Amino acid sequence: MGKTSTRDRMSNEVNAGSMADIAFLLLIFFLVTTTIAEDKGVLVKLPSWSEEPPETQKLNTRNVYSVLVNADNQLLVRGELMDIDDLLENTKLFISNPRNESDKAEDPKKAIISLKNDRGTKYKTYLAVYNELKAAYNDLRNDEAERKYSKRFDDLTPDRQKEIRSAIPLVISEAEPTNFGEEG
Secondary structure, X not given: OOOOOHHHXXXXXXXXXXXXXXXXXXXXXXXXXXXXXXXXXXXXXXXXXXXXXXXXXXXXXXXXXXXXXXXXOOEEEOOEEEOHHHHHHHHHHHHHOOOOOOOOOOXXXXXEEEEEEEOOOOHHHHHHHHHHXXXXXXXXXXXXXXXXHOOOHXXXXXXXXXXXXXXXXXXXXXXXXXXXXXXX
């Protein structure tokens, strides 16, 4: 039998004892330094919960701007087909009613936007319609701020913003969606 040298007795293993510590430190580093983008979604202020049924109010149909989005993502506004590109201007005209027409809102404070979707409506279409309706209110508030104070709405003091919000309150009522393809 031959002699075994010390070289043969040495193992070729790598000491990996500190590898777990390094991986753990890197994991903590990336968790601490990474910012996670938070989706905002549609910001809607919901009424507080109440066990009591809401009081019913008799609405003048003149003040209700009904928007129905069907399963084919088509808009039916006050009983007529409309393209989404026309929704913003049409909504502004309904709310402000500059010519005091009898088929539009009596006053911006009395205007109610009723939005109803079909369960088959695409989320992208829902958001586009909602954004157009909200943009109509934003434009009207900006116009009122320019007229009264010669400033954009966002540049006003909180008290003046509150005053304009009370003159042009955002009222979007969302009805329960209808079943897929069901109209009404």
